[in-house]
Amino acid sequence: MSFTQSSLKIGELATGQDLSIPIFSYECTRSKAPSVYIQANVHGAEVQGNAVIYQLMKLLEQYTVCGDITLVPLANPLGINQKSGEFTLGRFDPITGVNWNREYLDHQVDVEVWYKAHNLLSDADLITQFKAMLLEACYTRLNSEWGITTGHQQAVNLQVMAHQADIVLDLHTGPKSCKHLYCPEYDVRAASFFSIPYTLLIPNDFGGAMDESIFCPWWQLSEHMKSTGRDLKVPVSAFTLELGSQENINLEDALVDAKGILAYLSERGVIEQSLEPATMKRYACYLKDYKKFHSPLGGMVEYLAEVGEPLKLGAPLANILRLDLYDTDKALTPLSLSQDCVPILHFASASVYQGTELYKVMTKVFEI
């Protein structure tokens, strides 16, 4: 197989230049396996997903693909091209401050009302109608009489593509981070296929991210139907993969993650060949047990705890160096936590204000 490249316009710059996104797609002509949508680099500094898509395309060309595939690297051109100093300032809209990954449409479907109007439909028709309704809502948003913000326009255009797929992967990274996966609680089995050691199990709440914008309406529908006594397996799978640290391209490591994704696609029947997932221990915690530790003081930071390595209660997490307090007991403040955890990521800079999010750690971790 080979991919067809096209381009989607999602905005215009002040100079008039189009903001557009490259799209690589494969349309399967035979009886269909689930369709796949994968995007990368919605946060401008989180570039490694592009390398993963690159490796994945090269791998896929060697396999028999049974489902439609849409790949969208470089998904946020405005964010990717926005430097501030030597780093990419790509986490939020530089004008509004809104996180690029919180711009997706929150459908807020009243599933009770909707289901009451459609409960005579078969499962297949129900799915078709619900998906059509979600897409319609996106198109309505895009064509608002009063216009649409730069960020929404981009995000909802991506969302339109994602709503049409059965499997949605959003490739991100952390700041300084080990690999971890955001996985909805209903789909935990999927976590054993990716080459990712840590999984966050997320509940059925819309926080604004791509994966949530895709699965939340379906999950809500499924839960409501269950309460009426009818079972509908959530028909979409949507995950955010955090593939290490931002500001890093590593092709070899990208191959590892491309293979993990391939193993999942194999499991789902998207490729005909059977592929084994990587043999590794995999751990998880619930989102409510994923804790942000904020720096209790401002200063220079020596990060001591390694990301991805379990850390015992009281073990050294970080030192805060305060030269202005030399010769006092505050010159060097060792920080530790009061419970066992696994540090998943830490802040990117070596100096912090009081309150800066220093580490995010999993607590109450269990093997899956």
Next chain:
Amino acid sequence: MSFTQSSLKIGELATGQDLSIPIFSYECTRSKAPSVYIQANVHGAEVQGNAVIYQLMKLLEQYTVCGDITLVPLANPLGINQKSGEFTLGRFDPITGVNWNREYLDHQVDVEVWYKAHNLLSDADLITQFKAMLLEACYTRLNSEWGITTGHQQAVNLQVMAHQADIVLDLHTGPKSCKHLYCPEYDVRAASFFSIPYTLLIPNDFGGAMDESIFCPWWQLSEHMKSTGRDLKVPVSAFTLELGSQENINLEDALVDAKGILAYLSERGVIEQSLEPATMKRYACYLKDYKKFHSPLGGMVEYLAEVGEPLKLGAPLANILRLDLYDTDKALTPLSLSQDCVPILHFASASVYQGTELYKVMTKVFEI
């Protein structure tokens, strides 16, 4: 009377330097009128509120003040001191992108449960207890085991002071803006005292701003009690005053607004002397009729519609100049709206991306 100056630490910088805020307070020793809390410059570029507080202090010193007063200019030192190019980048936390005016604690009080537990109390005791509960929630937030973000720490410290007052004024400005007031629907009468021609009537929803953080819990309590047949007038008044454009200090105009505030404080009995509000027509619309118009294309903008001046359907709003399209009919695109409105503010820059919020306009405006 005269003010006592103190200082509140609300953070620490990376160098270790304290982030602190100047506070001017007056404690009234006689029988008490409502207490007052006024802050300014929570958005770093919105400096005019400082000039208003300056003029207000000078005025108040000439009157008999019957209530406690707390004045907090320069309320966001991190935002005020953050330049990016020649302008102040003070609208959001430079690390996280979070709007400084969306960092207040959302109490999310379950008023039904709370009232059930306190419904035997007198109105006065009810108010005392509810206020204590709100303050307690703020202190709990400030002392979280996992720390608190830089923005929350600052905002909740301000909120603690505001919760202790009966009247709360948050002084802001727009980008390029005429004066306008955010006023909760229950308190519309207050709008006739300030020297402000346009009022937005806002509903009982927490959007994250200071004024909402103050009145929402009380309003919710009041509404719930009403549903149980007991009347409790919302005992706090909280407003956001938008005092013209950002990046502007004008002492003469500040005196006009200080006098408007004084007229309101006079009406509320905070100063003994009786002061007349400025004679002017005042207009309002509901928040749902306050519309954001986003630029339908990227380019250079000539702003044509004056803020504060009614604009007829189809009248020129702005031109978008596109040199790259010279000699086409897109070289100069005139923009207009399809209904009557009053433009309240427009974007600060003369060039926009597609989707940039170009104008905010009031529609369905009525006199109050």
Next chain:
Amino acid sequence: MSFTQSSLKIGELATGQDLSIPIFSYECTRSKAPSVYIQANVHGAEVQGNAVIYQLMKLLEQYTVCGDITLVPLANPLGINQKSGEFTLGRFDPITGVNWNREYLDHQVDVEVWYKAHNLLSDADLITQFKAMLLEACYTRLNSEWGITTGHQQAVNLQVMAHQADIVLDLHTGPKSCKHLYCPEYDVRAASFFSIPYTLLIPNDFGGAMDESIFCPWWQLSEHMKSTGRDLKVPVSAFTLELGSQENINLEDALVDAKGILAYLSERGVIEQSLEPATMKRYACYLKDYKKFHSPLGGMVEYLAEVGEPLKLGAPLANILRLDLYDTDKALTPLSLSQDCVPILHFASASVYQGTELYKVMTKVFEI
């Protein structure tokens, strides 16, 4: 006549997208008047020059043009598209901090050596050879073995076009500014044609700007030749026009400046028709008498002196408001200058650090 549009690639973004610049050119087929190069918007926020080029193109189409014309609006796409908050952060490269108007090639021609090798040439051949040498140096710079910085690549590409013209106009604006002209001392007569009241007479030093990059080598050659007893009038004219304030598009005012440029082009024979310059008083001072006044303290600024209006020694320039010093004699510090001047521009923001460039003023002003 009508313009032909083309496009020049001057870089590539991180997403791979080309950075390109629209070019409008007219090639005159008849016997030649001087050729003209005009560019605008090298600083991203200084957009008004685009409107002037727009009006100029519309005007020129109504006249008989006798020389080649090259017009380059939107000359710095990276700078124009770089927002930081609501303003365009377009004054310097966001990665390196280098002012976009200091990136031109400094030829540093050893005119003595060069002239010794070419002194037998006629004036016409001398000019041809010298121009070829300047262009060659630009091409060498563009093709350096070790590459070339983003800023140099853009600037030297613009410079290549400008070196080929006899008349070079670089359209800028100040922050909050009245109109003023940078004019080399040898070319002062030109100042009486533009619609610009204030002129800075600049000496023969390379400061890094476009105009200097064009006229300095020629002026140095001319001066050296004069010292050997041979007269060569500097064969190029290059000016920077500061057309009011940044972040402003005003088509009507753009027409005024387009007519001023047209009057100059008429005087130079570029258009056949004879056009009168605007009747207005015009003033000048030498660059050494153009003074930057830095704020003696940090604080909020009320700008009092109007740009373009003469200001007497001791008259109010600005107030610095310091709420933290309320009730001291530093609460409001009036600033003034110790000599007569004309304020030409002031800082864009209403708050400053100690040392921020508050005003630039002309001293020792004379009528021209």
Next chain:
Amino acid sequence: MSFTQSSLKIGELATGQDLSIPIFSYECTRSKAPSVYIQANVHGAEVQGNAVIYQLMKLLEQYTVCGDITLVPLANPLGINQKSGEFTLGRFDPITGVNWNREYLDHQVDVEVWYKAHNLLSDADLITQFKAMLLEACYTRLNSEWGITTGHQQAVNLQVMAHQADIVLDLHTGPKSCKHLYCPEYDVRAASFFSIPYTLLIPNDFGGAMDESIFCPWWQLSEHMKSTGRDLKVPVSAFTLELGSQENINLEDALVDAKGILAYLSERGVIEQSLEPATMKRYACYLKDYKKFHSPLGGMVEYLAEVGEPLKLGAPLANILRLDLYDTDKALTPLSLSQDCVPILHFASASVYQGTELYKVMTKVFEI
């Protein structure tokens, strides 16, 4: 011995807050060895120098110190506290773009004239007078009638302290960098004491940095005197130490560098005890052979060449990944250099514009 802490005010923020710098000093009461000035963190993200000063203070307290010592960590509070996204935007003034390390006073002493007026003085008196003249020039700059920029005020205040010392160390880091030393050619012997493998030998030109601002005037004087037949050893030593990568605090590694500095101070007699420098090979090249390689295209970067490791001609330097060009021979562009080199540092971000400075490499490296 122990250090005395004081504080130097070098500016004021918009809120009125002082910008001040902590200073740790030791005054030696006995007969004097050379005096020492060490500063760190003039670039806001280059924090490791603070850790080195911390370790150095702890070490020095255990030795007999024979010279005056002044230590200035956190030397640029404005730069250190300026975040833009998750990183410190501390390389240049956020308003002007001027590199904080190019703000020092360029004395431009006419050494010929000065020496003619002082040539009858003894060496000791000559040095006293010359130093006094340098300091006087700094004070004149600080007290300019028209004020002084924020950056100059800070830099010249630091320079005043440095001019009073015999040994000046300015602690920096690169972006992603191995350790290297900027050393004036006349002082190459010093390079064998620091724990730094690579040295850049710099000529007698003022580029604007601290070290140059200190040694250039003296070196120029010394060279001029030599041309008149009188020998004066340059009486100051000034170096810039680049201690690895920015955004990194590592106390253990800081100890290594503190010991290297101590070994140099021991050699110079500043501490009584004799200390051996670290045993290691040390290499150098001349500044003219230190090359900047700019990215020939925009895209995502996989950095392949390790900093500090010799790289053969043609060996892989970096890959540029261009997803938009997938399925062409430009999808992955391997970059290499056409001569042997040692990569010293590379760009901090994993995506670049065309022209971004990708690597800085030493060529024509020799052992010292």
